[in-house]
Amino acid sequence: MCGRILLSLLTLAVAVFGALYALYFQPLIVMGGRGRVIEPVANSKCAKDKSIQACEKLVLHEPSGLVYMACSMPHLRSLWLPNHGLLNKTGAGFDYLAVYNPATESASRVPLVRFAPSPEPVPSGGTGLSVLGLDVVSSGDPENPHEVFVYVVNNRPPAGNAWAFGPNSVVEIFKGEAGKSLKHVATVRDPLIGIPNDVLGSPDGKSFWITNDKKKGSLQRGLDIIFGRPSTTVTFCRVDEGCKTAARNLRSSNGIAKGPQGEIYVTSTYTSQIYVFEAQADDTLVLTDTIPIGGGGLDNLSVDSEGSIYVAEYPKVFHAHYRHLENPKILSPSAVLKISLNTDESAYYGQKYKIEKIFEDDGKVANGVTTAAYDKERNKLYMHGIASPAFLNCEL
C-alpha cells in the first residue's frame, strides 16, 4: 500500500516536472540559444574604435548623422549594473556620454556643463554618471535646427548599502547643439522610477517614457524570468508633475523606441517579442499588437527614417547576461535583426512583419552587442554593447 502511494507520488512528481519543463524550461533553453549555430552575416567590413567602450545604448541623430552613446568601462559594468543585480558601488559614477562623427570618423566624450550630481558623493576622478538607456531628440525649434534634448538613465548609487537599498535611479535631461557640449537642465526622481532601463524622450525636454526593468530586489527577477511573470512596466514622467504607470503586466520590458506614426515599440528580452503600443491622450499606452520574433533574447531597439525596426538580438542570452557581463573578456555572440512591414505576397497569408537577420558574428568582431542603429544615408550599421570593448561601424 505504502509502496503504491510512493509510486503515485513519484509519478505525480515526474509529471509535474515534465509539465514545468515543457512549459517553462524548454522554451527558455531554446531562447537561450542552446544548439544555435552562429552564421556570420555582414561582419567583414567593420571598423572598430576602441576609444569608446561599454556603451549600452546608441542613438543615431538622423539630421546630423551623429551617433550618441551612453558609455562606461567593461570592468566597471561587472561591478555596478543594478539591472542585473551587480551592486558593488566601487564601479559606480565613472560613466560618460560620447558622440561619433561620421565626417571625421572619430568619437569623443561629450562635455557636460552645469552638471552637479548632488547629493550623492562623486568618486574621485568620477563623473557622477552611471548610465544605461539614452535618447536624443531634436527640439524642433526653427531658430535652432540643431538643438537636441538628451535623456539618459542615471543609476546612481545610494548613500547607504547598495545591496540593501538598490540604486537611487534618476533620469537626467541635457540640452545643447548636436555635436557640442550639453547643458544639464533637469534631474527627475520619482518613486515610480524603479530601476529604469531605456528612455524615450519628448521633443520639448519636458516628459519621457521609461521601461522599468524591475523593482529593487533581484531574486524576484530570476523567478520572473523563469516563470514569465509579467512584472515589468512602462512609466511616463513629466518633469513638472511626476510619474505614472503607462503600461503594466509586461514581461522583461527593455528597449523602447518610437515609430514614424507615433507607435511605441518595447522589446521583451526573455520572451523574444516586441510589444506595439499606441499612446493615449493621457500618455498611458494601449497594446495594439505584438511581433513574435522567436529567436534569442532581445535588447535595445531603434527605428529608421522609413519605419524599419532594428533590434540587437542575443543569440545566447544567458551566456551574455551571466558569463560575458561578469567577465567581459569572455566573448559573446551578436546579431542584429531588421523588422519591417511585410509588403510581399505572403502578407496576404497573415505574415504581417518581415524579419531579416542583417548581422551576425560569433563575438570576435562584435562582442556582446546590445544596441544597433542603421544610417540609411551612409549605409552604415552602428553597434555597441553594454560591456563591449569597441564601437563598431559596419558597411552592409
Ligand SMILES: *[C@@H]1O[C@H](CO)[C@@H](O)[C@H](O)[C@H]1NC(C)=O
Ligand atoms: C567591490 O569591488 C572592488 C574592486 O574590484 C573590490 O576590491 C571589493 O572587494 C568589492 N566589494 C565587494 C563587497 O565585493
Ligand SMILES: CC(=O)N[C@H]1CO[C@H](CO)[C@@H](O)[C@@H]1O
Ligand atoms: C537602454 C536599454 O534598452 N538597455 C538594455 C540594453 O542592453 C543591456 C544588456 O542587456 C540591458 O541591461 C539594458 O537593460
